[in-house]
Amino acid sequence: MTEAAYRNDFLKEVEAHVEAGHEVKRCMQCGVCAGSCPFGPYWQHSPQKIFMMIRAGKREAVLSSDAMWMCTSCYNCIARCPRKLPITHIMHGLANYAHRLGLAPKGQPTRDFAVMFWQNLARRGRVNELKLTLGHYFKDGIGAGIKQGLAMKAVGLGLYKAKRLNPLEIFGGHKVADLSGFHAIVAKAREIEDRKRGLAS
Amino acid sequence: MAKKNIAFYPGCSSQRKSSAANYLTSARAMCEKLDITMNEIPDWNCCGASVGYAEGGELPRLAITARNFALAEQHLPGQDMVSTCAACWLATRETQERLAASPQLMQETNEALAAANLVYQGQVKVRHMVEVLIEDIGYEALKTPVVKPLQGIKFAGYVGCQTNRPFGIAGESFENPLYLDKLIEIAGGEAVPYDQKVTCCGGALAFSEPDKAQRQIRQIVESAYDPGAAMIVTPCPLCQANGEVYQSEINKKQNTRFNMPVLYYAQLLAVAYGATAAEAGLDGQVIRAARLENIAA
Numbered sequence: 482m483t484e485a486a487y488r489n490d491f492l493k494e495v496e497a498h499v500e501a502g503h504e505v506k507r508c509m510q511c512g513v514c515a516g517s518c519p520f521g522p523y524w525q526h527s528p529q530k531i532f533m534m535i536r537a538g539k540r541e542a543v544l545s546s547d548a549m550w551m552c553t554s555c556y557n558c559i560a561r562c563p564r565k566l567p568i569t570h571i572m573h574g575l576a577n578y579a580h581r582l583g584l585a586p587k588g589q590p591t592r593d594f595a596v597m598f599w600q601n602l603a604r605r606g607r608v609n610e611l612k613l614t615l616g617h618y619f620k621d622g623i624g625a626g627i628k629q630g631l632a633m634k635a636v637g638l639g640l641y642k643a644k645r646l647n648p649l650e651i652f653g654g655h656k657v658a659d660l661s662g663f664h665a666i667v668a669k670a671r672e673i674e675d676r677k678r679g680l681a682s
Numbered sequence: 683m684a685k686k687n688i689a690f691y692p693g694c695s696s697q698r699k700s701s702a703a704n705y706l707t708s709a710r711a712m713c714e715k716l717d718i719t720m721n722e723i724p725d726w727n728c729c730g731a732s733v734g735y736a737e738g739g740e741l742p743r744l745a746i747t748a749r750n751f752a753l754a755e756q757h758l759p760g761q762d763m764v765s766t767c768a769a770c771w772l773a774t775r776e777t778q779e780r781l782a783a784s785p786q787l788m789q790e791t792n793e794a795l796a797a798a799n800l801v802y803q804g805q806v807k808v809r810h811m812v813e814v815l816i817e818d819i820g821y822e823a824l825k826t827p828v829v830k831p832l833q834g835i836k837f838a839g840y841v842g843c844q845t846n847r848p849f850g851i852a853g854e855s856f857e858n859p860l861y862l863d864k865l866i867e868i869a870g871g872e873a874v875p876y877d878q879k880v881t882c883c884g885g886a887l888a889f890s891e892p893d894k895a896q897r898q899i900r901q902i903v904e905s906a907y908d909p910g911a912a913m914i915v916t917p918c919p920l921c922q923a924n925g926e927v928y929q930s931e932i933n934k935k936q937n938t939r940f941n942m943p944v945l946y947y948a949q950l951l952a953v954a955y956g957a958t959a960a961e962a963g964l965d966g967q968v969i970r971a972a973r974l975e976n977i978a979a
Contacts, residue, residue, distance in 0.1 A: 500740040519882040523894055551891075554732030555882035556847035560856040569848070573735035580736050590890035595736030598886070602734065606727040608694035610701055617889055636927050639968035640701065647699035655697050658725045662798030663749065670745035670794035677741075677790075 491540045498678045500574030501567050508532040514558035514568050520551040528558055528568050531575070544584040549576035550591040581680050593620055603667055606657030611650035686818060689758035689806075690720040691750060693770035694728050695919045702767070702919035704966025708948040709766050709811060711962055715827045715955035716819060721761065723754045729773035732844070733886040744787060745794040747777040752800040762807045764814055766948070768844035768918035771810040775849055778808045812851060812917055812947070816861055824868050829956040830977055831870020837950070838876040838906035838914045839863045842921035846880055856880065865947045866915055869954040874909035878902045883924040892928075896935075899928050903940050913971055914944045922946060926968050943971035953978045 495502040508529065515527030526534065526548040534543050549572045558568035576592070579585040585592050594617055601613045618633070619626030630637075640646035647654070657663050675681070695702035696709075713720050727750060728734075730743040751774075754763045765771040781788045782804060792801055815824060839862035845851070851861050857880060863873035881902055884895025902925055906914050916922050926944040933940055945967070952962035959978040964971055 500735075519884070519898055520887070520891075520894060523891075551887075553843075553882050553885040553887050553895075555843040555885065557843070557882070560847040574740070577735050577737075577739050581739070591733075591887055592736060594886065594890040595733045598731070599734045599737035602694070602728040602730065603738075607697070608728050608731075610694070614889075633931075635930050639927060639930070643704070643966045643968050644699055645701050645703050645966055645968075650699075655694070655700070657727045659798065662800070663727055663746070665797035666745050666749055666794050666800075667742050669797040670742040670791070671739070673790050673793060674739050674741035678739075 491538045491543070492536050494540070495535050495575070495578075498680075499571070499578045501570040502574055504566050504571060505532050505535050507564055507566055509564055511563060513561050513563065517557040517561045518551075519553055519555055519557070524548040524551040528572060531572075541584070543575070544579040544582065545586060547586050547589055548572070549579065550585070550589045550595075552576070578678075593617075603664075605655070606660060606663045607655045609650050609654045611647065611654065615651075686716075686718045686814070687758075687761050688718060688720055688764040688814065689754040689761040690722050691726055691729075691754075691763055691765045691770055691774065692722060693765060693767040693919075695767060695923075701923050704963030705766055705919055705922070705946050705948060707961065707963035707966065708946055708952045708957075711952040711957040712948045712955065715952070715957070716815075716824075718814065718819075720764075721758050723750055723763070724757050725753060726750050729767075729770045731769045731773065731886065741787070741790055741794065743773070744777050744780060745791050747774050748781065748791045748795055748802045749798070749800060750774070751778070751806040752795055752802045755803055755805050756800075759805075762809045762814070764809050764811055766811045766917075766919075768810075768842065769920065771808070772844045772849065774808045778806060810845060810851070810917075812845065812861060812865075815865070816851070821864055821868060824865070824951070827955045828868070828870060830954055832950060832954055832974070832977060833870050834872075835913065835973055836872045836874050836909070836911045837866045837945075838909070838911035839866055839873050839879060840876065840902060840906070840914050840916045840921060840925065840944075841879050842916055842918045843880065843882050843885070845917045862915065862917065862947060866950065869947075869950040871950060874906075874911045876906060876909060876911070878905040883921050885920055885924075888920075888924045888928065892931075895924065896928055896932050899924055900932050900936065900938070903929060903932075903942050904938075906942055907940075911942070912973060914942055915947055915950060916944060917947055929969065941969055943967055943969045943974075945971055945974070949974070 696706035888895035929940040
């Protein structure tokens, strides 16, 4: 009784395993979300299309779409949806599900950045902005990282001069004091969620 | 004025030498003048922000924010939990509402919190600093401490996304919220008509999709120049950073000559209330706001 049993019915799978997935079937295909998204010119599919594809059982096309990874979390789609679907949350949920199943597009820059962001904050309980930025620059290797770092030198220097970037964060930086407690909470929450959504840990 | 105590949640970007350090500096100066005591939630952690979903999923995200709730309940009982950061406020408010609406999520969250001997009792009231200003203190009373009105300076009030959608400030519309313009006017400045008021700056995708985000940022900055604004004002740390630090990149790539300071409402009010340039965090600007520095002592 895992996802395999649901493969014939992708909508049921989404309802059972995706955050806010039970709301998908309420979409009436009006397209206001598609017209409201700031990254509308770039995606493969609009939320409207994604929701119809889910109902049509297009599992692979949905989960491998880059659409969810174009979400800037601006919440325009939620604010404007006449049926009040939590579209942003559904897109985030689909992104998480596709990523966890390993079906999300490989090397998709926002997927990579988002994963790095969570790992960064989960390590010490607070975001280390310097490591996050450097990690992002160097994700495609040392050469690309140095090139990107040099290209963005002016931005970094400006922030450094304004005391809004600390080079010493490379040696540690901000963190929560009860780190073991924080880690225990994250691990337990993930364990419960994975069990609930039928995901392998 | 009645003294107000808040359980303050600064968030990662407001920490010392982080990207919005000057937001916290100016918020402190502003709150001091308004007799608001900011009690930092002890040992708070990151809210997960918006982009945490990909690896974080739902429950881990709710649980880390609930850890902050539990700490606030335990150490600062009865005080509203107040954020200055848009993403912190959004994540905390979303968590509060989801847990209040779902006994199952509440139970699972507390199961996770128990791993660190914490418990969330559902008592925390989540708010944004702007709500404290306009709902608890009120527009009229916000004028009282003004000693140096920012006369003759035109500002474009850039509200952005997450202080506006999906929750927003009570009584404001999603498409044309007015509170920021009112705060600009209270500080003595002039709020210009600004058609990119609620346009997305690209958020975290300024990192992962720089060209696409910079297209948004170009619109936001260019449209502030059009009605003659000298500076942009925002309530959001990411709007501020994206709007300010990428102007040089856009200039380089697109042959523009942008040089528009991007400030926080707290900096405007702090200066108007008589704070020094340093107290108002003006030394934290990448694009300096010379006219504000001149007004500040």
